[in-house]
Amino acid sequence: MTRGPRDKTMSIEQVVDTLEDGLTVGIGGWGPRRKPMALVRAILRSDLKDLTLVSWGGADVGLLTRAGKVRKLVYAFVSLDSVPLEPNFQRARQEGTIPEVVELDEGMFMTGLQAAAQRLPFLPMRAGLGSDVLTHNPAIRTVTSPYDDATELVAVPALRLDVALVHLNRADRHGNATYLGPDPYFDDLFCMAAERAYVSCEQVVDTAGLTVDTPVQRVLLNRMMVDGVVETPHGAHFTTCTPDYERDERFQRAYAAAAAGSDEEWGAFEDRFLRGDETAYQDAVRAFAQEQA
């Protein structure tokens, strides 16, 4: 009898069912790029609350802070790129509705994930010294080099995650996964910094299919790092998932306009796109695209 690694395929709902109030959730991708948006939308529909979010922020942060799901936010920036400032995040900050924020330098953010991935309490670096990142985060300490230079450096604390959510182009059912765009972002680090990691993907393929037409260097996630695999075509919408699709700029503009608009305008956007399940969302997006064409 042939034995092989186990099947980890799950539904979006099954992933969200494993989450609990108060967890620390790391969300992969970068700003408006390759975000696990189908999983984010499912969290939005759930009763989950008091989450700590760790993210290179885009609309994932905007949506979850607007919905009041976030008790603590760890970020270095929140941006939609072609719309530089994320209106939902801006509103939440200006109205003071995120109880706790930890704004880090981008390099510190990566180093914090690396420390967690390496099971270290901290890693040293220069970034943060002299800046208000340290003033506004008094819990972050410095450390003095034990060698002759005795240089004082930032002891970047490990960003330990309970759960990581990432979106890649292809995965097999065991959790090996490939990115096909130009940039891996930090998705493997998120997975290794987390107790549990879930990957959503455009397509589940046979293991051999992962490398049939693309170099092995693109296999970013190994199944050791992954606890669940979800097939969600178009699941990164409206962020990029190069080369499967680019960012939906029209939709992003509509999102940003609604987020920056009145409560009624945001309510109408929510009613149209965010109340139903993922299939309903994708149907509504298709109807929106036809309207705009």
Added chain:
Amino acid sequence: MTPTRADVCAAAIADAFADDGELFASPMGLLPTLGVRLCRLTQNPDLVLSDGEALFLASPPPLFAPLSAERDVVEGWIPFRKVFDVIAYGKRHVMMGATQVDRHGNQNISAIGDFDRPKRQLLGSRGAPGNTVNNRTSYWVPKHSPRVFVEQVDVVSGVGPARARAAGPGAATYNDIHRIVSNLCVFDVQGEDHTLRLRSVHPGVSVEEVREASGCGFQVDGDVPETRLPTEEELVVITEVLDPKGLRFKEVPDQ
């Protein structure tokens, strides 16, 4: 060809990168991208450029041109995570934006007002804290005003020389705030105690105008020279190669 203000700014930005030799020039925004590509095609052929995403390009493409297999030769891979390696390695010169800059060369892109309850939330500190203690950093300000040049920034994202020194050698050793180029003038931080010093005013701009447009003081040493005009070669490169559509005028309108 008569140079416009935008052309003058592009040349001033190019000058900021002229002596860098072989390092990664990392521009944020339109005019910095134009200036850095201009520099690569004229003054500093060793400069290393990226497409702003994940590729090192062997030759500078026109602004916002999609990558083309005929024109663009890729010479390396620089995904976001590798940028942090280069920052720590130090062979990089970044030109960032600045919502606020103060007399001491501190920069803010995080938030306006009190950080705990900002009047206006901006991007977040992004890479500014790390850039300024690791590699050469310049700033670009397209609209010089007293709201940008302030006595003290509300949040210190980018670290100026005085704060870097106060934080010790870990911060100060590689702190190198090089140039602050605006639509009116060029500053460095070589004033007394490493404060803002006016290096040049753009043609048609007086020192008095810069003073009125600034909310903080700056050092003026004797007669301030005019920012140089772009050469004929530079104008040809700007108008025929890098920005034939005149996108630069969206950021710095032609007077």
